Amino acid sequence: MGMYTELVCAFELIKETPSHIIETLEFMSGQREEHPIELPANKLFWEGDKWKWMLQTDSYYFDGKTHSEIENDTLVGGRYVTIRCNLKNYNDEIENFIDWISPYIQKDYDHYFIGYKRYEDDKEPTLIFV
Known part of the structure; x- marks a missing residue:
């Protein structure tokens, strides 16, 4: 059957983020129907098609409702990923x-906290810093 890992994170993208990266994130989150023409050069995209829906997947093992989106903040400016x-x-x-998205995350200082991952059997999450 297999075990699940929860991913919860939020970050702002740098202003210089290439459009194909944003389009890929939008596709992965279900906000864009068209498959990205240019796939990023990262191991995530080399091993099958799981990357296509990974940000939309869900199970009954975690209480939180799956929700992933990229949003433009027109008031403050910036592109935010949840x-x-x-x-x-x-x-x-x-x-x-x-590893793939880290170069495009707006970091205010070294070792910037963006969220956590938690394996189904773990009592505590693993914090994610970039």
Whole structure:
């Protein structure tokens, strides 16, 4: 059957984030129907199609409702990403996702906290810093 890992994170994208990265995030979150033409060069996209729906996956093992979106803040400015999902992280999809998106996260200081991941059997989450 397999075990699930929950991913909860939120961050702002840097202003210089390429459009194909934003389009890929929108596709992964279900906000864009068109498959991205240019896939990023990262291990996440090399091992099958799981990346396509990983930010939308859900199970009954975690209480939080899955919700992932990219939002433009027209008042303050900036593009904000909010992710809550859970999936079978067999091929380190979560770690590969964080590795892929990290260069595009607006960081105010070194070791910037963006969220956590929690394996189904763990009592405490693993904090994620970029």
